[in-house]
Amino acid sequence: MNRVFSIVKKDLTQIFRNRFIAVISILVIVVFAIIYNLLPSKVDEVFRMGFHLKVDEEAAEEYHLDVGKEDIERRLSEAGGEEAEGGLELTWADSLEELTNMVENGKVRAGVSIAVSGQEPKVVLYVSSKTPSEITEAGEAIAAEIGYALIGYALPADFRATVIGPDMAGQQIPMRDKLRVILLAFVFLLELYGLGNLLVEEVQRKTAEALLVTPVTLKDFVSAKAVTGILIAFSQGLLLALLLRAISVDTWLAIIVFLLLGAAMTVGLAFIMGAISTDFISMVMISLIPFIALMIPGIIVLYPGLNSPLIKAIPTYYLIEPLNGILNYQMQLSDYLSSLLYLALFTVAFFILGFVILKRKLV
Amino acid sequence: MPSEAPILAEEIAYSYNKLLAVDRISFHVDAGEILGFLGPNGAGKTTTLKMLVGLLVPQSGRIAILGKDIVKNRAEAQSQIGACFEEKSLYEDMSAAANLKFFASLFGIRDLDVARLLDRVGLSGDRKDRVSNYSKGMKQRLMVARALVNQPKVLFLDEPTDGLDPVSSEAIRAVILEEKAKGVTVFLTTHDMMEADKLSDHVAFISEGEIAAFDTPENLKHQYGKRILKIRYYRDRKLIEEELPLEDKQAGRHIEEILGDYDVLDMHTEEATLEDIFIQLTGKKLE
Numbered sequence A: 001m002n003r004v005f006s007i008v009k010k011d012l013t014q015i016f017r018n019r020f021i022a023v024i025s026i027l028v029i030v031v032f033a034i035i036y037n038l039l040p041s042k043v044d045e046v047f048r049m050g051f052h053l054k055v056d057e058e059a060a061e062e063y064h065l066d067v068g069k070e071d072i073e074r075r076l077s078e079a080g081g082e083e084a085e086g087g088l089e090l091t092w093a094d095s096l097e098e099l100t101n102m103v104e105n106g107k108v109r110a111g112v113s114i115a116v117s118g119q120e121p122k123v124v125l126y127v128s129s130k131t132p133s134e135i136t137e138a139g140e141a142i143a144a145e146i147g148y149a150l151i152g153y154a155l156p157a158d159f160r161a162t163v164i165g166p167d168m169a170g171q172q173i174p175m176r177d178k179l180r181v182i183l184l185a186f187v188f189l190l191e192l193y194g195l196g197n198l199l200v201e202e203v204q205r206k207t208a209e210a211l212l213v214t215p216v217t218l219k220d221f222v223s224a225k226a227v228t229g230i231l232i233a234f235s236q237g238l239l240l241a242l243l244l245r246a247i248s249v250d251t252w253l254a255i256i257v258f259l260l261l262g263a264a265m266t267v268g269l270a271f272i273m274g275a276i277s278t279d280f281i282s283m284v285m286i287s288l289i290p291f292i293a294l295m296i297p298g299i300i301v302l303y304p305g306l307n308s309p310l311i312k313a314i315p316t317y318y319l320i321e322p323l324n325g326i327l328n329y330q331m332q333l334s335d336y337l338s339s340l341l342y343l344a345l346f347t348v349a350f351f352i353l354g355f356v357i358l359k360r361k362l363v
Numbered sequence B: 001m002p003s004e005a006p007i008l009a010e011e012i013a014y015s016y017n018k019l020l021a022v023d024r025i026s027f028h029v030d031a032g033e034i035l036g037f038l039g040p041n042g043a044g045k046t047t048t049l050k051m052l053v054g055l056l057v058p059q060s061g062r063i064a065i066l067g068k069d070i071v072k073n074r075a076e077a078q079s080q081i082g083a084c085f086e087e088k089s090l091y092e093d094m095s096a097a098a099n100l101k102f103f104a105s106l107f108g109i110r111d112l113d114v115a116r117l118l119d120r121v122g123l124s125g126d127r128k129d130r131v132s133n134y135s136k137g138m139k140q141r142l143m144v145a146r147a148l149v150n151q152p153k154v155l156f157l158d159e160p161t162d163g164l165d166p167v168s169s170e171a172i173r174a175v176i177l178e179e180k181a182k183g184v185t186v187f188l189t190t191h192d193m194m195e196a197d198k199l200s201d202h203v204a205f206i207s208e209g210e211i212a213a214f215d216t217p218e219n220l221k222h223q224y225g226k227r228i229l230k231i232r233y234y235r236d237r238k239l240i241e242e243e244l245p246l247e248d249k250q251a252g253r254h255i256e257e258i259l260g261d262y263d264v265l266d267m268h269t270e271e272a273t274l275e276d277i278f279i280q281l282t283g284k285k286l287e
Helices: A002-017 A019-038 A057-062 A069-078 A096-104 A133-151 A175-204 A207-211 A218-243 A252-276 A280-302 A309-313 A317-328 A333-362 B045-052 B074-078 B096-106 B114-120 B136-147 B166-181 B193-199 B217-224 B249-261 B274-282
Strands: A047-055 A088-092 A110-116 A122-126 B007-016 B019-029 B034-038 B060-065 B081-084 B154-158 B185-190 B202-207 B210-215 B228-235 B238-245 B263-270
Touching: A002 A019, A002 A175, A002 A218, A002 B096, A019 A175, A019 A218, A047 A096, A047 A133, A096 A110, A096 A122, A110 A133, A122 A133, A175 A207, A175 A218, A175 A252, A175 A280, A175 A317, A175 A333, A218 A252, A218 A333, A252 A280, A252 A317, A252 A333, A280 A309, A280 A317, A309 A317, A317 A333, B007 B045, B019 B034, B019 B045, B019 B060, B019 B185, B019 B202, B019 B210, B034 B045, B034 B193, B045 B060, B045 B154, B045 B185, B081 B136, B096 B114, B096 B136, B114 B136, B136 B154, B136 B166, B154 B166, B166 B185, B166 B193, B185 B193, B193 B274, B202 B274, B210 B217, B210 B274, B217 B274, B228 B249, B238 B249
Parallel strands: A047 A088, A047 A110, B034 B185, B034 B202, B081 B154, B154 B185
Antiparallel strands: A110 A122, B007 B019, B007 B060, B202 B210, B228 B238, B228 B263
């Protein structure tokens, strides 16, 4: 135990003496905290839409249209345009040119032009080329709604959206809170390099060999590196969690448990990376593909639609998914007991694999 | 073979995949003796050393250090040995003193006299400097000092003076002899035959993983070497150089003739070196 403690003390001293590593470690946390705090804390659920209406007098009589803005807004409201919190916000354009400019400049998400003359009413939706398809679809639906509300035709179909699962209308997760989960996982993955380097340097400089001709056993050596690695990774994760306001009275236990296991799993992975690499550069190259793969579960936090059974084969899924649930969906630690088990199993497997590789290399 | 020998190797062998590095060799080193383990690069010296200190497990045979099996009682044996490898394995971002204190702590030593230890290897003035600022010779001297932190009973030194300046080499040789005087048993691998001759009580020649000879340097020279007398003299104003084997009974009479009849410029005896004997026995040069 004393030998393990001596190595841990030496490693921590070396890490904090290395100004580059110390600065980078702190800088990463600070930058992540700044990114988080700069992002908006609320989701703007208002759908801003430009609107241009051109009705000639004959048509107004034919269709019984009162072209006053208040009247149109009232009709839209009656048609259900403001069901969702925030709802629809119309910006009137006096000309078609003004409407297209509003769309181009991003003042509105879409623009609807309705021209009612002697012929059949013409409804055109304007969207920017940068507009995502789902916004375009929403715009089309709203444009149709406006058209029908104005001209008074019955809807050709029952046009309704049904939300499966918890309806997040009015309580959408802000992007920064989704990003918070990813940042927490990312800080661990960045630590892969630092922790792997702890091991690579000892092997490369033959100091590991020098340690192993003292009463230090390979188990002592691995245990010491594990303790140092977990301490560093967990401290960084915890500090970042505090700065990102991820720890509250309700979540502290679950977050700490997952951060601790996440740190342990990262150290296990770092062990494998460090054991199979010959130097820092080779470690960076070797860990590039696993690094990208380990980040994939983060994408499903941003785009839940991309979730697939294959993602469950990626170890970080069992860290990112529970963090997301606990931080953003008020889930409890008890909801993720199986994730805890998987994380623990992955951690043990990584440590065993790293140990075996290291043993072949050193003894 | 004495069972109480501090270093005892019986029929040990080791292969790296298909490459046989050490081929069932046996030897022992008695207490307070220095064994010079000599051979060219790739002969199996470092592999043997790594097995002796417990870094490699012999694929056959047995090793006992201070009566303890190195495989079964590794930590116990390692607590009483000191090892210094050829490659510099120091924590370069730490000072010399910090390096020594750290290694001492691994042996459970808290009251190491760092100043005295560094003084022995001539580094007391540089104790607070970062090791990365040290020269190659200084690093090697620190490596030797590190091998002594636990006051070992057996010392393993792998090419301790290879490529060093004369001052550093001499400082290291002095420490080795001091330790021997204290009764420490030393296993010294080297390809410097002069050094081996100066320091060793016994030498072992290793070539292609096998021990080609094991004896005292004197016995090896006596057994395999030839002592000759080199004499240069003028005969009819012409410089003549002759080599006369001292073992030849006729040589004495011939020397007397030269001394009586000619003007002798100089004469001296020459002994075979360990290197000559190594080449004679193995057909290989030490590089």
